[in-house]
Amino acid sequence: MARTQGSHSDITGPKVRDTALRLFAQHGYAAVSMRQIAREVGVQVGALYNYTPDKQALLFSLLKGHMDELLSTWEAEPRPDGPRDRLEAFVRFHIRFNLDRPQAIFISYMELRNLAPENFAVIEAQRKVYEGALEAILRDGQSEGVFSVPDTRLASYALIAMLTGVNTWYRAGGRLSIEEVADIYWDMVRKSVSAD
Amino acid sequence: MARTQGSHSDITGPKVRDTALRLFAQHGYAAVSMRQIAREVGVQVGALYNYTPDKQALLFSLLKGHMDELLSTWEAEPRPDGPRDRLEAFVRFHIRFNLDRPQAIFISYMELRNLAPENFAVIEAQRKVYEGALEAILRDGQSEGVFSVPDTRLASYALIAMLTGVNTWYRAGGRLSIEEVADIYWDMVRKSVSAD
C-alpha cells in the first residue's frame, strides 16, 4: 500500500526536516542514517527522496534555513541608539534566539565540517555577517570611548563563544528563566567591555 | 609479507593514537572508518585491533587520556594566594593548555555524544571536577568580596565557554602570540567579575 489516508507532502515534508534536525543534533550527521530518519518519520527510506535530493542537501537546507532566519530576525529587531544599548540588544537577542532553537544552534556549530566545501562557504559567509554585526558594535563603542576593548575582533569571538555556550547547560524549566539568564550574561558582558 | 623491518608495537601504537586523534578531530568519530585510520598508519585494518579492542574504546582512550592529563597538569600548577590571582592562573593555564592541544580539546567537546553511556559518565565526571575548580575560585572571590558575580555556577559556565572558544579561531603563527591572547582574555575575564 502507498499513500495512506491524510499523508501528504505538506505533512511529511516538515516532519522529515524536524526529524532530521532532531536526530542530527542528538547523534551527529554522520551517525544518523536515512533509514533511521525514515523510520521515525514513519515512511520507507525511498520516500525521503521526494523531499531532498540527497542527505547532504538535507543538512545544508537545515543550516541554511537556520542562518536565514537568524539574519532576518536580527535585522528586524529594533536597533537602539548608541553602542551600549545596541550591545545589550545583541546580547539579549542572541540568548533568546539560541534558547528558543537549541537543536538548530547545536548542529550549526557542530556539523559545519560535514558540509560539502561549497555549502560550507555559504554558511560561513552568513555567520561572518552575523558576527560582524557584533564586532561593529564593539568598534563603534571603542571609538566613541564608551567601551574599552583592546582588540574588537578578538572580543567579538570571546563574547560570541560565551553567549552561545548557554546552550550547553540551559534546560527549559530549570531554576532560571531565559530573562534571568540574559540579565546575568548581560551583566558580565557589560563589565567585560567596561561599559558604564 | 608481515612484520616489515622496524615496525614494532611501540611505534605503531602511538601512531594509531595520533592518527585517530587527527582524523577524529578533522572529520568526526562517526565519519572516520577503521580502514581509513589503518591506511594512514600504514597497516592493514586488522592490525589496529592489536592496539584497541574496538573503535569505541579508541575514542574513549583518547578522551580519557586527555582529561587525565588536563587534571593532573592543573593540579601540578602553582596555586597562588587569593581568588584574584588564582582566577588569573586558571585563565592563563586554560588558554595555554587548550592552544597546545587543539585537536584533543576539539574532540573532547565534539565527540562526547559518541561515547557509550558508561564511558560518557566517566569523562563527564572529570570535566565536572575541572569546571568545579573554576567555580570554587569564583565562590571564594564572591564571599571574600573581591569579585561581584551574581551566580557563580552560571558565571563558571560562561567563562569556560568563552575561554574554550579560543580554539575555534586561534591559529599558530597568527598575528597574536599565545601570551598576548591570554592577556586580552584575562583582561575581559577580570572585568566581567568586577575584580580590581
Added chain:
DNA sequence: AGATTAACTGAACGGATGTTCAGAACAAGG
C-alpha cells in the same frame, strides 16, 4: 467515470562498515 498526478512502497544496487581469524613473517631467547 475515467484519466492524471502526487506520494509512497518494496526491493534492489554496489559498495563501505566494524570485527574476526588463520596463517605468514620476523625478532628475540635458549
Added chain:
DNA sequence: CCTTGTTCTGAACATCCGTTCAGTTAATCT
C-alpha cells in the same frame, strides 16, 4: 639453529550505507 611469541597480512563475515526505480495506491481534475 630452532623454538617461541609478537606483529602483521589477507581474506572473509554479516550488516549497514546512500541512492534508484518500477509499480501501487489514493487524491484530484476533467
